[in-house]
Amino acid sequence: MFSVRDLLGVGAFGVVLLVKNRFTNEKSALKIIAKESLSVRAQKILKNESTIMQTMDHPSVVSLKRIFENAKFIILEMELIPGGQLKRLYKQKDELGRPKPLRDLEASKVMKSLLLGVEYVHACDIVHRDLKPENILLKTSEQDCFEVKIVDFGLSAEQTFRKDTKERAGTPIYMAPEQVIGKGYSKKIDIWACGIIAY
Numbered sequence: 001m002f003s004v005r006d007l008l009g010v011g012a013f014g015v016v017l018l019v020k021n022r023f024t025n026e027k028s029a030l031k032i033i034a035k036e037s038l039s040v041r042a043q044k045i046l047k048n049e050s051t052i053m054q055t056m057d058h059p060s061v062v063s064l065k066r067i068f069e070n071a072k073f074i075i076l077e078m079e080l081i082p083g084g085q086l087k088r089l090y091k092q093k094d095e096l097g098r099p100k101p102l103r104d105l106e107a108s109k110v111m112k113s114l115l116l117g118v119e120y121v122h123a124c125d126i127v128h129r130d131l132k133p134e135n136i137l138l139k140t141s142e143q144d145c146f147e148v149k150i151v152d153f154g155l156s157a158e159q160t161f162r163k164d165t166k167e168r169a170g171t172p173i174y175m176a177p178e179q180v181i182g183k184g185y186s187k188k189i190d191i192w193a194c195g196i197i198a199y
Contacts, residue, residue: 001021001022001023002019002020002021002022002028002030003019003020003022004017004018004019005017005018005019005020005027006018008029011031014031014032014033014034015031015032016029016030016031016032017029017030017032018030018080019077027080028065028077028078028079028080029077029078029079029080029081030075030076030077030078031075031076031078032073032074032075033046033073033074033075033076034072034073035071035072035073035074036072045154045155046074046154048153048154048156048157049076049152049153049154049156050064050067050074050076052126052153052156053076053078053153054067055124056120056121056124056153058116058117058120058121059116059117059147059149060113060114060116060117060120060147060148060149060150061117061120061121061149061150062078062079062081062137062149062150062151063078063079064076064077064078064079065077065078065079078151079149081137081138081139081149081151082139082140082141083137083138083139083140083141083142083145084137084138084141085133085134085136085137085138086110086133086134086136086137086138086148086197087133087134088138089102089106089110089138089146090102090133106146107198109146109147110146110147110148111194111197111198113146113147113148114131114136114148114150114194114197115194117148117149117150118131118150118190118191118194121150121156121190122187122190126153126156126157127156127157127185127186127187127189127190128150128153128155128156128190128193129155129156129157129169129170129179129189129190130152130154130155130156130169130170130171130174130193131150131174131190131193131194131197132171132173132174132193132197133197134152135150135151135152136148136149136150136151136197137149137151155169155170157169170189170193173196174192174193174196174197175189175192175193176188176189176192176193179192
């Protein structure tokens with residue numbers, strides 16, 4: 001059904017491939033996870049991610065097309081986001097090879113797109129819990145693209161279930177203080193992470 005075109009990334013639970021559907025000629029990102037490599041906790045994380053992604057429908061959030069499963073693998077077919085990780089913008093160079101920081105207007109466009117996605121996720125009563133540049137992709141590979149898509153909902157949780165949680169989840173440098181010290185937290189932790197990303 002798919003022909004593999006490229007390796008897009010390797011994560012904690014599997015690989016992500018660029019594929020082309022042989023019947024529709026549509027390109028997708030295929031996340032392939034070997035079941036034998038999954039602990040019980042990892043299986044819960046993966047199930048959580050696919051369940052949450054099936055409910056999402058917003059221009060700033062990656063969409064899940066289909067889920068395939070057999071005895072050995074779980075495969076998530078997702079929308080292809082060709083622009084790469086947000087951190088690509090941090091590594092831009094000018095014509096002399098010097099670092100070229102984003103201008104304020106460019107950074108504000110990135111943050112507007114990100115915050116629209118976060119607003120939608122929160123309206124769905126979900127807390128992402130792991131917002132960071134690696135989990136934010138640029139919609140296109142064009143130089144002047146500042147619109148983003150939020151990905152990786154593996155650590156996300158329903159707000160109604162998590163509002164008093166003390167579970168520590170996320171990437172330390174982007175975690176809000178209440179998340180780090182194991183105090184109860186809410187959707188506000190995603191806003192904190194957005195502030196760190198903006199900084």
